[in-house]
Amino acid sequence: MIQLKSLKKTFRKTRVLRGLDLDLARGDRMALVGSNGAGKTTLVRCLLGQYTFEGQVLVNGLSPREHRREVLKRIGFVPQLPPPIKMTVDQLVQFSADLCDADPQHMLDVAAQLGLPIDEVRNRVFVRMSGGEKQKLLIGIALGRDAEILIMDEPAANLDPEARQVFFNLLAERLDRVTMIISSHRLDEVAALVNRVVELDRGLVVLDDHVDDTIDMSSVLDCRIQLSQANDAFRKSISEWGFKLNEDTWLGQVAGPDRLRFLGVLSRYAGLIQGIEMKANNA
Amino acid sequence: MKHLLRMAQADIGESIRARWFFVYTVVFGTIMVGLLVSGLTESRIMGFTGLSRLLVTYIQITMAILPIFMLITTVRSVVGDREAGVYEYMLSLPVGLAAWYWGKLLGRFIVIFLPVILAMMLAVGWGLIKGVAIPWSQVILYTILLDALIICFLGIGMLISTLSKSTDVAQGAAFLIWLFLLLFLDLILLGTLIREGLPAEMAVGIALSNPLQAFRTATMLLFDPQLVLLGPSAYVILDLFGRVGYIWWAVAYPLFIGFSTAGIGYWAFRRRDLS
Numbered sequence: 001m002i003q004l005k006s007l008k009k010t011f012r013k014t015r016v017l018r019g020l021d022l023d024l025a026r027g028d029r030m031a032l033v034g035s036n037g038a039g040k041t042t043l044v045r046c047l048l049g050q051y052t053f054e055g056q057v058l059v060n061g062l063s064p065r066e067h068r069r070e071v072l073k074r075i076g077f078v079p080q081l082p083p084p085i086k087m088t089v090d091q092l093v094q095f096s097a098d099l100c101d102a103d104p105q106h107m108l109d110v111a112a113q114l115g116l117p118i119d120e121v122r123n124r125v126f127v128r129m130s131g132g133e134k135q136k137l138l139i140g141i142a143l144g145r146d147a148e149i150l151i152m153d154e155p156a157a158n159l160d161p162e163a164r165q166v167f168f169n170l171l172a173e174r175l176d177r178v179t180m181i182i183s184s185h186r187l188d189e190v191a192a193l194v195n196r197v198v199e200l201d202r203g204l205v206v207l208d209d210h211v212d213d214t215i216d217m218s219s220v221l222d223c224r225i226q227l228s229q230a231n232d233a234f235r236k237s238i239s240e241w242g243f244k245l246n247e248d249t250w251l252g253q254v255a256g257p258d259r260l261r262f263l264g265v266l267s268r269y270a271g272l273i274q275g276i277e278m279k280a281n282n283a
Numbered sequence: 284m285k286h287l288l289r290m291a292q293a294d295i296g297e298s299i300r301a302r303w304f305f306v307y308t309v310v311f312g313t314i315m316v317g318l319l320v321s322g323l324t325e326s327r328i329m330g331f332t333g334l335s336r337l338l339v340t341y342i343q344i345t346m347a348i349l350p351i352f353m354l355i356t357t358v359r360s361v362v363g364d365r366e367a368g369v370y371e372y373m374l375s376l377p378v379g380l381a382a383w384y385w386g387k388l389l390g391r392f393i394v395i396f397l398p399v400i401l402a403m404m405l406a407v408g409w410g411l412i413k414g415v416a417i418p419w420s421q422v423i424l425y426t427i428l429l430d431a432l433i434i435c436f437l438g439i440g441m442l443i444s445t446l447s448k449s450t451d452v453a454q455g456a457a458f459l460i461w462l463f464l465l466l467f468l469d470l471i472l473l474g475t476l477i478r479e480g481l482p483a484e485m486a487v488g489i490a491l492s493n494p495l496q497a498f499r500t501a502t503m504l505l506f507d508p509q510l511v512l513l514g515p516s517a518y519v520i521l522d523l524f525g526r527v528g529y530i531w532w533a534v535a536y537p538l539f540i541g542f543s544t545a546g547i548g549y550w551a552f553r554r555r556d557l558s
Binding site for chain 2: 045048049050051052068069070071072073075077079081082083084085086087091095096098099100125138151
């Protein structure tokens with residue numbers, strides 16, 4: 001579905017991509033990881049037809065530079081940093097839907113599912129919304145259209161745990177028909193969403209591996225955590241995940257694909273944890 | 284075509300909400316109201332009376348302000364959007380580059396043209412209410428000349444913004460171009476150069492190739508032009524071209540500059556990195 005052949009990109013005298021080869025088939029969910037300057041953003045921009053380059057980039061056999069509209073019609077994109085767009089929410093959604101021949105209401109519905117209060121924000125200028133609200137709207141626009149390829153740059157970074165769970169469910173609904181590229185500089189942020197990991201280092205693929213994808217994207221884990229003593233920092237962190245204190249036990253739920261990220265948070269308080277239980281909720 | 288109009292609409296919407304548009308509209312509205320209130324229409328100077336004099340004054344002030352306003356806001360908008368990452372997202376949507384570029388240009392043209400022309404219509408409306416004779420041929424000529432001037436500087440602005448790497452560079456280049464054209468007006472540096480013995484052919488060549496000078500001379504052609512008002516080279520040019528010929532030049536030449544610079548800008552825009 002996506003083919004990159006000997007892809008090279010140079011900015012002035014700095015070569016950022018150095019002859020990259022990559023093939024993605026339909027259904028591939030690829031984590032694109034690497035440190036800052038590895039070439040992730042450059043690769044994504046080449047795929048979106050925004051950069052000139054040496055080599056070949058083909059999406060369904062078409063070059064994104066020469067067949068912009070045909071190629072981009074199939075791609076839903078969520079950037080890492082929401083752009084400072086000065087349109088209102090309604091205008092941005094209508095504008096995007098017009099260009100993509102999509103239903104604007106569907107985009108708003110997806111954003112609403114993620115917890116964006118549409119009626120409250122529809123007349124608000126996009127740039128004045130909070131980081132989380134912007135992210136929800138951009139995900140709504142990307143998932144609310146008939147895209148075959150999703151390119152997302154740390155898409156869940158600004159989302160609260162509840163919205164993350166909805167986001168995972170929305171992705172789970174599209175697993176069979178969508179190819180995904182999720183860019184991140186941390187694998188644990190996206191590990192649960194992908195079945196393939198590609199690591200870039202200084203413009204080259206240094207790791208290309210398939211990973212276990214048995215995690216059900218829509219699964220939920222019931223969690224119980226006991227501490228040896230009360231701790232303010234822990235209370236603040238765990239409350240952000242929606243946990244409630246019941247006598248001496250913290251109770252809450254974690255989205256299945258989020259378990260690694262959650263355990264990463266808990267690891268900061270490993271010395272305080274007296275007991276921990278995570279059980280799949282099959283209800 | 285649908286996408287081009289959609290882009291123009293989006294640019295108009297964004298511009299209307301922007302602070303520069305508010306300032307721009309207030310500036311031209313205030314100039315016109317100021318001219319009306321100052322009683323200019325009741326005075327007579329150098330053959331200009333009533334609304335004619337008011338419109339000539341208005342158009343001369345416009346010539347000084349409009350190009351720099353256009354250049355600065357246009358170059359800031361395009362390069363600024365690129366720097367801020369707006370392009371990365373907006374150009375990931377399935378829109379053709381031609382629709383994007385020319386739609387933006389069309390939207391910007393409408394947004395810049397409307398306040399200037401509405402201020403002029405305010406004067407016409409005021410004249411109708413007061414029963415003052417309306418110089419329709421002058422109103423029509425000024426509308427056409429303003430069109431040409433706006434397209435000229437929009438094209439230059441789009442070219443600068445496409446070629447510039449940063450907003451600072453673009454703004455600096457825009458300001459220099461405006462200053463250069465302003466300096467080579469007949470009554471400023473060009474007049475001085477003529478006094479210092481610049482060959483007549485060169486003075487005429489410079490005056491002809493300066494779109495601001497072409498605009499300035501053409502705005503006064505409907506009247507009996509005097510040397511002190513027109514400046515020396517414009518006076519000679521008028522003698523060579525004739526009134527109608529010069530008006531054609533003053534409309535066609537800025538349009539040519541505008542469309543050709545915008546065209547070169549588009550060519551560069553397509554070939555370079557977009558974000």
